[in-house]
Amino acid sequence: MSIDSKPVPKDISVIFVLGGPGVGKGTQCARMVKDYGFVHLSAGDLLRAEQNRKGSEFGELIKKYIAEGLIVPQEITIQLLKNAILEHYYTKETSKQSKKFLVDGFPRKMDQAITFEKEITPSKVVLFFDCSEDIMLTRLMERAKTSGREDDNIESIKKRFKTFVETSMPVVEYFEKMDKVVKIDCAKSVDEVYEEVKAALKNYE
Ligand code: C5P
Ligand code: MG
Numbered sequence: 001m002s003i004d005s006k007p008v009p010k011d012i013s014v015i016f017v018l019g020g021p022g023v024g025k026g027t028q029c030a031r032m033v034k035d036y037g038f039v040h041l042s043a044g045d046l047l048r049a050e051q052n053r054k055g056s057e058f059g060e061l062i063k064k065y066i067a068e069g070l071i072v073p074q075e076i077t078i079q080l081l082k083n084a085i086l087e088h089y090y091t092k093e094t095s096k097q098s099k100k101f102l103v104d105g106f107p108r109k110m111d112q113a114i115t116f117e118k119e120i121t122p123s124k125v126v127l128f129f130d131c132s133e134d135i136m137l138t139r140l141m142e143r144a145k146t147s148g149r150e151d152d153n154i155e156s157i158k159k160r161f162k163t164f165v166e167t168s169m170p171v172v173e174y175f176e177k178m179d180k181v182v183k184i185d186c187a188k189s190v191d192e193v194y195e196e197v198k199a200a201l202k203n204y205e
Contacts, residue, residue, distance in 0.1 A: 017104040019129030022140035043106035046080040069159030108168045126175045131186040
């Protein structure tokens with residue numbers, strides 16, 4: 001039986017990690033993985049990997065959406081996340097580690113939030129990393145020197161900010177109404193932000 005026809009397991013837990021581009025989600029997730037043994041799944045990384053996979057029928061479409069800072073149709077992203085979860089769950093050793101997932105940069109649009117929680121699992125908590133656009137821009141321009149990402153240029157960045165405000169913030173507000181959001185101030189240093197993250201995770205470990 002191929003992995004993607006296996007059932008979605010009931011004993012997984014998912015934490016969503018949201019926040020604007022360049023806020024530091026990836027950096028904080030790497031620390032959480034090290035200290036807590038989460039599996040880190042970045043929706044953006046999964047999309048870039050699919051874009052570069054030889055023979056992918058979605059490669060061109062993903063490239064276009066990413067360059068425009070637009071949200072890729074949910075079917076694609078949810079399938080990639082689901083496959084990654086199933087692969088970790090069923091093929092890596094079934095220790096506790098492969099059941100706890102940090103889903104980073106997702107959901108970025110309301111339809112993704114609703115479909116994922118209905119078809120995969122409701123999130124336990126939403127970590128929302130927050131800081132000003134000025135700071136995010138500075139961090140992105142610094143990252144652009146080494147990231148090799150085609151969307152780390154000023155035109156794409158402006159579009160990504162616009163999408164974040166118009167399309168992704170409503171998702172944060174939706175989870176806020178459900179009392180699921182822990183907001184973390186990311187204007188501080190990486191270490192200071194991580195202290196807040198650890199405090200937030202105390203309630204969910
Ligand atoms: O999170 P990251 O900055 O790596 O995302 C890069 C791009 O991938 C986004 O600007 C968007 O075009 C796409 N993306 C998406 N849906 C997501 C996450 C990322 O369409 N949930
Ligand atoms: Mg990232």
